[in-house]
Amino acid sequence: MATTIEAPARPTRPARRRRSRRVWRNTAVGWSFLLPNFIGFAVLTLAPVLVLFYLAFTDWNVFGVARWTGMANFRRLIHDQSFWTALENTLYYTALHIPLTLGAALGLALLLNRRLRGVAFFRTVAFFPYITSIVAAAQVWNMLFSPQYGPIDAVLRPLGIAHPPGWTVSTTWSMPAVILVGTWREMGYYMLIFLAGLQTIPAQLYEAARVDGANAWQRFRAVTVPSLRPTTFFVTVMLTIGSFKVFDLILLLTNGGPGQSTLVLSQYIYQTGFQENHFGYASAISVVLFVLCFVATIVQFHVNKRRSV
Amino acid sequence: MDTMLKPAPTDALPAPVPRRRNGKRASPAVRVLIYVLLVAAAAGVLLPFYWMVVSSLKTDNDVVTVPVKWLPHSVVWHNYLDIWRKSQMTTWLENTLILSFAVTALQLFTGSFAAYGFAKVRFPGRDLLFIVYVGTIAVPWQSYMIPQFILMSHLRLSNTLWSIIALQAFGALGVFLMKQYYESIPEELSEAARIDGMSEYGIYRRIMLPLSAPALASLALLTFVNTWNDYLGPLIYLRSPNLRTIQLGLSTFISQYNTEYALIMTGSVLSVLPIAVIFLLGQRYFVEGIATTGLKG
Numbered sequence: 001m002a003t004t005i006e007a008p009a010r011p012t013r014p015a016r017r018r019r020s021r022r023v024w025r026n027t028a029v030g031w032s033f034l035l036p037n038f039i040g041f042a043v044l045t046l047a048p049v050l051v052l053f054y055l056a057f058t059d060w061n062v063f064g065v066a067r068w069t070g071m072a073n074f075r076r077l078i079h080d081q082s083f084w085t086a087l088e089n090t091l092y093y094t095a096l097h098i099p100l101t102l103g104a105a106l107g108l109a110l111l112l113n114r115r116l117r118g119v120a121f122f123r124t125v126a127f128f129p130y131i132t133s134i135v136a137a138a139q140v141w142n143m144l145f146s147p148q149y150g151p152i153d154a155v156l157r158p159l160g161i162a163h164p165p166g167w168t169v170s171t172t173w174s175m176p177a178v179i180l181v182g183t184w185r186e187m188g189y190y191m192l193i194f195l196a197g198l199q200t201i202p203a204q205l206y207e208a209a210r211v212d213g214a215n216a217w218q219r220f221r222a223v224t225v226p227s228l229r230p231t232t233f234f235v236t237v238m239l240t241i242g243s244f245k246v247f248d249l250i251l252l253l254t255n256g257g258p259g260q261s262t263l264v265l266s267q268y269i270y271q272t273g274f275q276e277n278h279f280g281y282a283s284a285i286s287v288v289l290f291v292l293c294f295v296a297t298i299v300q301f302h303v304n305k306r307r308s309v
Numbered sequence: 310m311d312t313m314l315k316p317a318p319t320d321a322l323p324a325p326v327p328r329r330r331n332g333k334r335a336s337p338a339v340r341v342l343i344y345v346l347l348v349a350a351a352a353g354v355l356l357p358f359y360w361m362v363v364s365s366l367k368t369d370n371d372v373v374t375v376p377v378k379w380l381p382h383s384v385v386w387h388n389y390l391d392i393w394r395k396s397q398m399t400t401w402l403e404n405t406l407i408l409s410f411a412v413t414a415l416q417l418f419t420g421s422f423a424a425y426g427f428a429k430v431r432f433p434g435r436d437l438l439f440i441v442y443v444g445t446i447a448v449p450w451q452s453y454m455i456p457q458f459i460l461m462s463h464l465r466l467s468n469t470l471w472s473i474i475a476l477q478a479f480g481a482l483g484v485f486l487m488k489q490y491y492e493s494i495p496e497e498l499s500e501a502a503r504i505d506g507m508s509e510y511g512i513y514r515r516i517m518l519p520l521s522a523p524a525l526a527s528l529a530l531l532t533f534v535n536t537w538n539d540y541l542g543p544l545i546y547l548r549s550p551n552l553r554t555i556q557l558g559l560s561t562f563i564s565q566y567n568t569e570y571a572l573i574m575t576g577s578v579l580s581v582l583p584i585a586v587i588f589l590l591g592q593r594y595f596v597e598g599i600a601t602t603g604l605k606g
Contacts, residue, residue, distance in 0.1 A: 026432045029509050033426025034438070037419035040479030045445050048456035055456055108350065111343055118347075124592060125351045128358070131588050131595075133538045135556045136577035139563055140357040143364070143570065149373040151360065184354065189599065196600035237447070245449035248540050252560065266451040273455045274545060282455050290452040297447050 052290070055283035066280065073284035083285065085260045086268040089175065090292075093264060094243035096179045101239055102232075104187040109194035110224075123195075127188035134185075138252035141181045142168055171261040174254050178262055182249055186242070190235050197231030198224070233304045240296045244289060265289045361581070364574035365389070372570040388575040395566070396576065400551060401558035408470060408554060409536040412477040416532045417525055420483025425513045427484065428491035429499060439488075442481045450541075458545060472546040473554075477536050482602065483528050489601050490524035491517060527598025530591045534584055555580045 031038075056073060060066035077083050108126050112119050129137065144150050145167035153164040165173035201223065209219045225232075247266035250256060256263040256271075265285065273282030364372045365388055367381045392398055427439050450457075457476075458467065466472040498520075499512045507515070518525070543557040553561065559576050566572060588595060 030426045030430035030432040034423045037423035037479055048453040051456040052453050122347050125354050131534050131584055133580045134540055135560045136580050140361045149375055151377045154377045192599045245451045286452040
């Protein structure tokens with residue numbers, strides 16, 4: 001409501017002129033505030049996003065010029081086995097990582113949203129992996145997962161599992177291992193968001209439910225879940241995008257292997273673009289990733305809107 | 310949202326039991342169960358950190374012996390001396406510090422400045438532009454890193470520390486976080502200042518900046534940690550060994566000395582330690598910053 005003035009019922013001419021001058025001045029002032037950030041934002045984010053859609057239709061590699069090749073890159077994609085593997089693995093990661101992280105984060109938030117001694121400590125512990133360097137974290141997990149000397153299999157063996165999974169060196173178990181580490185790393189972050197959401201639920205709602213004789217589970221279903229919907233929505237959107245773009249974790253933990261068992265879209269873009277220098281083709285894969293995130297976000301917006309009506 | 314805070318009738322009575330958010334106090338059995346769950350979860354979450362620290366105090370052989378040695382045979386401190394000699398840790402730390410401070414300073418300035426424009430100045434097209442800003446949060450960087458790299462190369466920024474500064478300093482997150490905070494500051498304050506003849510820049514500098522210190526602290530900590538921990542940016546942009554950041558340096562060190570397990574863990578501890586200290590000191594601001602970005606999403 002910054003500097004809007006109450007417009008008179010029938011503005012006289014000088015008043016209108018004064019008003020338009022004011023709008024003009026506000027625009028200048030407003031843009032002067034935005035500019036330092038906007039220049040960087042426009043050059044480094046907006047422009048690349050727009051250029052991406054041009055590059056995807058060219059055959060550019062580092063040398064030479066970008067030649068327009070129309071749909072050629074996308075036709076090539078359809079027959080590219082590695083691309084389909086990467087897409088499949090990305091969806092595999094997404095399909096498991098979202099419910100697992102969502103469940104863990106919400107569970108932790110519910111456990112910690114109470115006055116218990118030591119709650120602050122547990123909250124700190126849960127959040128800590130999120131701010132840990134991914135390089136260090138991936139390296140430690142790789143050692144923990146080691147079938148030869150890793151403590152995870154050393155714990156599993158006495159529990160009756162004679163042949164514990166090979167984790168990052170097994171094609172079957174490498175993806176679950178990556179998902180596990182991803183959840184370990186991110187659940188504390190989403191837990192904090194859930195905690196903030198839980199704190200906005202008025203205590204009166206719980207009181208009323210209790211008066212009506214609702215047990216803990218019924219209170220959770222009837223009060224907590226609906227009140228948390230905006231939070232859950234935000235968390236789901238962020239988790240979806242985060243899962244689609246998973247990259248550094250995989251790069252450091254398995255480097256896409258063994259074989260191509262953990263190759264994901266982001267890494268395939270990186271390989272094609274920065275290691276093989278096929279910028280045009282890599283841009284086409286990037287477009288797929290972009291569209292995937294875009295569509296997922298739109299779909300979730302619609303689902304959320306329909307449910308909350 | 311908190312406008313319906315009606316005093317509950319029970320508050321008038323001398324209440325013997327303090328009011329709790331979720332009402333009734335859980336029974337002892339339930340509380341024990343909760344503690345058991347929490348301790349188990351905490352142990353699982355902390356295992357990697359425990360392993361990291363303990364391994365950094367072992368000899369290489371002790372790290373990989375079977376059965377697992379949960380405690381070091383004898384504490385080996387010299388890993389923490391050797392790492393400085395065997396790696397360019399000093400250079401990495403120096404580069405990382407330069408980047409983290411520069412990016413944080415720029416992000417704080419450009420973010421809060423732009424947020425003021427979005428929150429407190431009215432002009433046509435403002436809201437549409439803000440939607441574009443927020444929208445790009447949903448666009449993964451991985452999808453436009455290639456055109457961005459080409460652009461940076463044309464600007465001759467790639468393979469300089471400037472590339473990382475440019476990459477990190479103009480994020481939409483800062484604008485978003487600061488805008489949320491400014492909007493919670495009553496309009497009357499700036500209105501009164503305007504009547505006193507203060508310019509918008511004066512209001513930003515003398516009223517908004519001091520009042521938004523907690524939000525600035527949140528943004529500063531989040532940005533600093535993000536820049537410190539960034540691996541992909543340096544991986545793509547920084548080619549020269551003398552430009553390596555701690556993350557990039559550590560990962561190259563790991564591939565070079567892949568059997569010196571203890572030393573690798575020592576490097577890992579050193580890369581995590583500064584962030585751990587910062588986090589423990591400023592935890593409140595981290596939590597608030599994340600809650601703000603999450604709630605209004």
